[in-house]
Amino acid sequence: MSRVSTLRVLIPKFALNFARYESTTVQFTSKKVVTCCVNRKFSSTSPKLKKETVTVYFVDFQGNKQTAKAKVGDSLLDVVVENEIDIDGFGACEGTLACSTCHLIFKKKDFDKLPEKPTDEELDMLDLAYGLKETSRLGCQIIVTKDMDGLEVEIPGGVADAREPS
Amino acid sequence: MNLSPQNWLRMQHYPHFLRKVLRQLGNKSQSRSSSTHKDGNPHICIVGSGPAGFYTAQQLLKGHPSLRVDIFERLPVPFGLVRYGVAPDHPEVKNVINTFTQTANNDRCSFLGNVQVGKDITVTELLKIYSAVVLAYGAAADKLLGIPGENLPNILPARTFVGWYNGLPEDKDLKVNLDTETAVIVGHGNVALDVARILLTPVDILAKTDISDYALEALRKSSLKRVVLVGRRGPLQVAFTIKELREMIKLPECRPVFHKEDFKDLEKIFPDLPRPRKRLTELMHKTCFGPTADDVKLWNEAKKEWELKFRLTPMEVLSSAGQLTGLRCAVNKLEGSNFENQKAVSTDEHIDLPCGLIFRSIGYRSLQIDPAIPFDKKQGVIPNEKGRVTGVPGLYCSGWVGRGPVGVILSTMTDGFDVGKVILKDLAEDHIPNLGRPGFQGAMKILEERGVKMVSFSDWKKIDEHEVQMGEKFGKPREKIADVQNMIKILTHEK
Numbered sequence: 001m002s003r004v005s006t007l008r009v010l011i012p013k014f015a016l017n018f019a020r021y022e023s024t025t026v027q028f029t030s031k032k033v034v035t036c037c038v039n040r041k042f043s044s045t046s047p048k049l050k051k052e053t054v055t056v057y058f059v060d061f062q063g064n065k066q067t068a069k070a071k072v073g074d075s076l077l078d079v080v081v082e083n084e085i086d087i088d089g090f091g092a093c094e095g096t097l098a099c100s101t102c103h104l105i106f107k108k109k110d111f112d113k114l115p116e117k118p119t120d121e122e123l124d125m126l127d128l129a130y131g132l133k134e135t136s137r138l139g140c141q142i143i144v145t146k147d148m149d150g151l152e153v154e155i156p157g158g159v160a161d162a163r164e165p166s
Numbered sequence: 167m168n169l170s171p172q173n174w175l176r177m178q179h180y181p182h183f184l185r186k187v188l189r190q191l192g193n194k195s196q197s198r199s200s201s202t203h204k205d206g207n208p209h210i211c212i213v214g215s216g217p218a219g220f221y222t223a224q225q226l227l228k229g230h231p232s233l234r235v236d237i238f239e240r241l242p243v244p245f246g247l248v249r250y251g252v253a254p255d256h257p258e259v260k261n262v263i264n265t266f267t268q269t270a271n272n273d274r275c276s277f278l279g280n281v282q283v284g285k286d287i288t289v290t291e292l293l294k295i296y297s298a299v300v301l302a303y304g305a306a307a308d309k310l311l312g313i314p315g316e317n318l319p320n321i322l323p324a325r326t327f328v329g330w331y332n333g334l335p336e337d338k339d340l341k342v343n344l345d346t347e348t349a350v351i352v353g354h355g356n357v358a359l360d361v362a363r364i365l366l367t368p369v370d371i372l373a374k375t376d377i378s379d380y381a382l383e384a385l386r387k388s389s390l391k392r393v394v395l396v397g398r399r400g401p402l403q404v405a406f407t408i409k410e411l412r413e414m415i416k417l418p419e420c421r422p423v424f425h426k427e428d429f430k431d432l433e434k435i436f437p438d439l440p441r442p443r444k445r446l447t448e449l450m451h452k453t454c455f456g457p458t459a460d461d462v463k464l465w466n467e468a469k470k471e472w473e474l475k476f477r478l479t480p481m482e483v484l485s486s487a488g489q490l491t492g493l494r495c496a497v498n499k500l501e502g503s504n505f506e507n508q509k510a511v512s513t514d515e516h517i518d519l520p521c522g523l524i525f526r527s528i529g530y531r532s533l534q535i536d537p538a539i540p541f542d543k544k545q546g547v548i549p550n551e552k553g554r555v556t557g558v559p560g561l562y563c564s565g566w567v568g569r570g571p572v573g574v575i576l577s578t579m580t581d582g583f584d585v586g587k588v589i590l591k592d593l594a595e596d597h598i599p600n601l602g603r604p605g606f607q608g609a610m611k612i613l614e615e616r617g618v619k620m621v622s623f624s625d626w627k628k629i630d631e632h633e634v635q636m637g638e639k640f641g642k643p644r645e646k647i648a649d650v651q652n653m654i655k656i657l658t659h660e661k
Contacts, residue, residue, distance in 0.1 A: 096258035127442035
């Protein structure tokens with residue numbers, strides 16, 4: 001048993017819940033969320049397909065660099081989970097655009113190359129992220145592509161949410 | 167055994183690996199500990215099983231190889247405001263329950279539900295049984311408006327209304343009369359928007375959520391057409407966040423009513439605003455001055471509406487023959503140049519808002535659940551420094567009870583992690599007893615003697631399963647049991 005499989009015990013349940021809510025939720029989320037969840041759902045039930053992988057690096061605020069194998073088509077949130085990269089509280093809402101805990105900071109050149117620009121919904125969540133930068137994105141919204149091999153992303157100093165006092 | 171962070175991580179997820187490490191450490195501590203010690207492990211008690219409790223527990227378990235955590239909960243069911251505060255149409259926010267469940271499933275973590283700390287067992291007793299006690303019981307009361315007529319029927323705390331539609335046992339019998347056209351909500355925070363959204367969302371959409379059946383029935387018969395949200399200050403001081411605002415603007419069959427005079431010229435200061443405030447203000451401004459043709463078409467067809475009103479302070483509840491008829495508000499002007507610190511000052515002018523239902527949504531406050539807990543009655547919080555409760559060694563607080571009731575789950579997550587780290591540091595530096603506390607066994611002994619019917623985490627799983635099954639019949643993710651006795655009954659039947 002590995003951490004990944006432990007987590008996967010939860011994923012079908014979550015995917016099921018998500019499918020159940022999907023039609024009911026008022027008007028929420030971008031198409032990307034659905035894609036990401038569908039991927040997750042199938043990753044636990046379908047036979048293992050040999051997916052192409054690239055290498056990405058996660059650098060924390062102290063400069064520690066962790067190497068991860070990233071499957072093309074997965075989100076960077078999936079990559080963190082699958083590679084057991086230890087970031088407190090990362091991905092609390094499990095990739096449903098309801099929090100900002102999978103906040104990652106890109107280098108300007110990498111940020112500009114990302115194929116899809118952030119949606120309003122992603123920006124809404126990023127607004128609440130701790131240590132927000134111009135090149136911030138949510139990991140759950142970034143889908144790994146072949147040309148991301150060698151990509152280096154920064155994990156902000158704290159996974160926090162800066163909603164204002166009410 | 168190398169106790170690197172990687173190994174901690176492995177231990178959390180590899181039960182056999184964990185047992186191996188525990189065995190080794192157990193041997194070590196046995197040889198170290200003297201005969202007076204019950205076992206070699208610190209025992210920590212957490213009071214409250216909401217996000218503050220669970221995130222603190224998660225940090226403690228991760229940061230120490232043999233520490234044990236017991237989570238006490240007043241209700242038979244866990245998760246606090248994730249279950250009873252998060253709106254039923256926000257299921258994605260409730261995904262955090264998966265992480266909490268993982269924490270509760272840890273061999274070193276126990277859930278003791280249906281135990282009321284302060285009544286069934288005191289904080290003083292807990293401090294003797296455990297190495298440390300963490301108060302994470304949130305903010306169970308709300309702030310009053312303090313105006314004449316506030317005690318009339320149909321003037322409700324937004325908090326109680328939230329508890330009511332979420333099936334919170336103590337709020338299930340709330341008397342709310344929805345046979346009126348206009349409701350006023352006092353407050354411009356996310357709770358105010360949640361209440362407005364639940365009141366205005368087409369019932370068929372709510373019917374597919376885990377909203378309580380009685381609330382759904384009441385909302386089905388509702389005559390509400392209009393919800394007015396009243397705030398003391400202006401558009402630059404609203405406390406709600408952009409996600410919730412965007413949701414309201416896109417609410418099906420409902421139109422936003424914003425007044426141009428409130429938003430005019432605001433675009434001039436956009437460049438000076440920090441990004442979150444800028445995007446939030448831009449969205450309101452755009453809704454007011456530049457909606458898309460599609461938006462306008464939908465809004466024209468809408469039968470219901472919600473309205474944002476600014477610079478008003480409630481003065482008096484208006485009534486006729488004991489029936490609520492409206493809310494009189496003083497008109498305010500804002501003083502101060504920096505928008506963040508601008509103050510609302512009432513003028514001699516006032517306006518009357520006719521309505522048949524009023525919610526106050528101006529903030530929560532915590533309660534002192536045990537006289538042994540130091541408490542700041544004015545602020546409604548436990549005085550503390552970085553989570554260490556002032557004047558009581560071994561007593562800590564986490565989340566809203568110490569920080570005040572602001573922010574969403576994720577600010578509480580950060581706080582929970584921080585307080586967890588503070589406790590681990592105090593343990594490592596011998597500021598609190600590491601060893602020799604009976605912990606779980608000691609608490610069980612007292613509670614059993616007092617005849618308290620405890621609910622374990624596996625008991626909760628039975629309740630959970632039952633609720634999900636009940637929900638399936640109605641096409642809902644779950645039908646919550648809103649009665650504590652009925653929760654207990656399910657468990658006695660199972661046994």
